[in-house]
Amino acid sequence: MTKSFYLCPYNFGMKIRTKGNIILSGASTIMHSLIVPLFVLIFTIYYRPSGVYNVLQMEDYSFAFNATMLFCIVLVSISITRGWLYLIGKYKEISHSIYLLWCIGETLTASLFVSLYIVLMNSGTIPFFEIAGSSFITMMATCIYPYGFLWLGLELYAKNNEDETPVEDTSLIRFYDEYSKLRFVIASQAVMFIKSEDNYVQIHYLDKNKTKKFILRSSMRALEEDLAKHGLVRCHRSYFINPAYIRIVHRDSAGLIVADLNQNGYESIPISRKYQDAITKLL
Numbered sequence: 190m191t192k193s194f195y196l197c198p199y200n201f202g203m204k205i206r207t208k209g210n211i212i213l214s215g216a217s218t219i220m221h222s223l224i225v226p227l228f229v230l231i232f233t234i235y236y237r238p239s240g241v242y243n244v245l246q247m248e249d250y251s252f253a254f255n256a257t258m259l260f261c262i263v264l265v266s267i268s269i270t271r272g273w274l275y276l277i278g279k280y281k282e283i284s285h286s287i288y289l290l291w292c293i294g295e296t297l298t299a300s301l302f303v304s305l306y307i308v309l310m311n312s313g314t315i316p317f318f319e320i321a322g323s324s325f326i327t328m329m330a331t332c333i334y335p336y337g338f339l340w341l342g343l344e345l346y347a348k349n350n351e352d353e354t355p356v357e358d359t360s361l362i363r364f365y366d367e368y369s370k371l372r373f374v375i376a377s378q379a380v381m382f383i384k385s386e387d388n389y390v391q392i393h394y395l396d397k398n399k400t401k402k403f404i405l406r407s408s409m410r411a412l413e414e415d416l417a418k419h420g421l422v423r424c425h426r427s428y429f430i431n432p433a434y435i436r437i438v439h440r441d442s443a444g445l446i447v448a449d450l451n452q453n454g455y456e457s458i459p460i461s462r463k464y465q466d467a468i469t470k471l472l
Contacts, residue, residue: 211347212288212340213278221339222268228335229328230260255310259303266299280368296332300325362419364392366406373403377419381450382458383429385409393455400452424448424460424468432471 211217233256274291277283283291304321362380364373367388375394384391390412392403413423421429436451438460446465447457460468 211343213275213283215275217339217343218271218275220343221336222264222271224339225267225332225335226260226264229263229331230256232331233259258306262302262306263299266302267295270295270298292332292336293329296328297325300328303328360419362415364403364405364407364412367408367411372405375403377421378431378433380419380421380431381434381452381455382431383409383412383416383421385427395452400454422464422467422471424458424464426461428458430458430468432468435468438469 234253270291274283301321301324304317304324307320307324308315308317360377361374362377363371364375366372373392375392379394379396381393381395381400383393385408388406388408390405390407390409392405394401394403409423409427409429412429416429417423421431424430430448434450434452435448438446438448441447441457446460446462448460448468449457
């Protein structure tokens, strides 16, 4: 009697810990985009640093107006750079050192736009590079606080919630595509065999007594280690097979060693010479 197995393509109820840093999450992106500019605005209005106050207190514009414009400029600038960081983080791992450099570059970018605004509002009477240097120093001295607090807060949150992450069922195989995105989850016992074709792999499995196929953009090399842990065996450079589904191993009419499955509708699966002993020992 054939059993039915739990499987779940694309999405599933249980929480799976994602790869990467919580700093690169969508929530972190929104928090940085709002909190950093807001902190700059509050700090500027409340403390009114002498250098900043003198520059923003222009003849035709009030300090409050220019401080608000400063907030908008920083908001837009950081929102854009944080959006880029979020997209990059979806495809690449980013170290803490790279993130630190990104924050410095992010602050530099915002300060350059602020400097440009100040120069334009003063009709070019203030040299751009002169105001850009002081703007960057002031921005760095101000932004270090929200950046630091957000970094520590998010890291502490991730650490406190680490133990609450449900333990993943080791009987389930999780298939990730070439971009490390989780695409398919299935009980290891349900997988009959896996076939490689060009840049894709075909996962042939059993679901409620019906044979099905899921196509994943990945390679055998990327899947090999995880498949071996779940009892699937390589029998050919293009095949992994579940020994539980092998009905018989024999030599076909061409003299090649092949395995026939105990499920109808499938051609014989080739077994390379180098894998024959390993396969026969499992039967």
